[in-house]
Amino acid sequence: MRGHSLKKKELPEGDFGVAGAHTARRSNPRVLQVHHFRFPAVAGGVDRVVVELLRALGPHEAVLFEVGGWSDRRLVKKHVEGFTVYRRRLRRPSSKASWHQKVWAVLEEVLTLAQLALLLRRERIDVVHLHTLQDYQEYFIRLSRWGLCRCLLTLHRGETLGFRERSRQQQERWRRILDRCWGVSAVSRSLARLAERRLPMRKRVRAVLNGIGDPAEATGMVGAEFQGESGYALCIGALEHYKGHDIAIEAWRNVGRQYPELELRIVGSGSLERSLRRQAEESHARVRFMGALRHEEVLETLAGASLFLMPSRNEGLGVAVLEAMSLSRPIIASDIPVFQELITDGDDGRLFEAGNAESLSRTVMEVLSDDQSRARLQTSARARFLKRFRAAEMVAGYRQIYREIRSGAASDAGG
Known part of the structure; x- marks a missing residue:
């Protein structure tokens, strides 16, 4: 000793x-x-x-x-x-x-x-x-x-x-x-x-x-029905480089060509907010910055999302992913090691090549176009949460x- x-x-x-x-x-x-x-x-x-x-x-x-x-x-x-x-x-x-x-x-x-x-x-x-x-x-x-x-x-x-x-x-x-x-x-x-x-x-x-704790159980929240093109995709996290919001914004320029009404909403604040806003304006992507919200407001926004995106370059685990699982949201995350640990690609979520905006946009459009696959992702995500992440x-x-x-x-x- x-x-x-x-x-x-x-x-x-x-x-x-x-x-x-x-x-x-x-x-x-x-x-x-x-x-x-x-x-x-x-x-x-x-x-x-x-x-x-x-x-x-x-x-x-x-x-x-x-x-x-x-x-x-x-x-x-x-x-x-x-x-x-x-x-x-x-x-x-x-x-x-x-x-x-x-x-x-x-x-x-x-x-x-x-x-x-x-x-x-x-x-x-x-x-x-x-x-x-x-x-x-x-x-x-x-x-x-x-x-x-x-x-x-x-x-x-x-x-x-x-x-x-x-x-x-x-x-x-x-x-x-x-x-x-x-x-x-x-x-x-x-x-x-x-x-x-x-x-x-x-x-x-x-x-x-x-x-x-299970947000659905504690608050009575239930994930909203899929809203299609009239809904929104959601990113949650500090506006810092490691969270990869710039990748999501770049991908949304491609997504917008096929789904022009589908909005990308970003919840959080941080040192890169000004540059990310400028990137969104220059790309003409349909992006809304929600700012920092209270936790209850974050959960309400998450429950209404058609898709949940986690384009991080690195993470410890990602509590927001667990919250998305608990609310049965379709999850698309980068294929960094921790998300490979959390998500089985094609079963309870989808993984895309980390740092690759084209891979992200392609995966988003695949999920949006396949109702049966998307419903399976939602059901399996909640089941995995209840089994492993309580x-x-x-x-x-x-x-x-x-x-x-x-x-x-x-x-x-x-x-």
């Missing part, structure tokens, strides 16, 4: 959350979920997964730490939907800061560590669950080294793809986080394999597939890892 391993003499009975007497009395570990969002708002797939985990675990097993913004200088405790929620900024000093700024940053760091240590003890936390690789997670890694908690890191998206492009300082920070976590998981098998190849660590990455399966997977981490079974080598 390494320097951050726990020894019984370091944690006397009844002391901090890992080895106290209260731990032995609880069958399920008490977990601090750490993520940068404001509960219960859902602005993306990672937010949705964290909310699902919280609600499934319940207030007795889960506490939330919201990583706040610049103005959140004090540690604030509140209660939301019965959950204990803490909020504070966790900032790291910039390498370009002046000497007096660095002094203040060090003082704030000491105060933050003290507050987090008291939080862990007060809430009797066994496991700290970190979501996506972020610099601020080093605070919890340091507390783990001091024997105050054990950390699980879950990779949700392309953290693995850009590691070598990061600054040397950030690479070293991420190495420390990966090396000193008690376990690392990923939201799909393909992302787990990619992480093991590309990230500098010796751990095995466990795959725990994302799962969600929240209960995801929560069971994480609970197993939490227990292993609490007991020490998820060792440095095993992850």
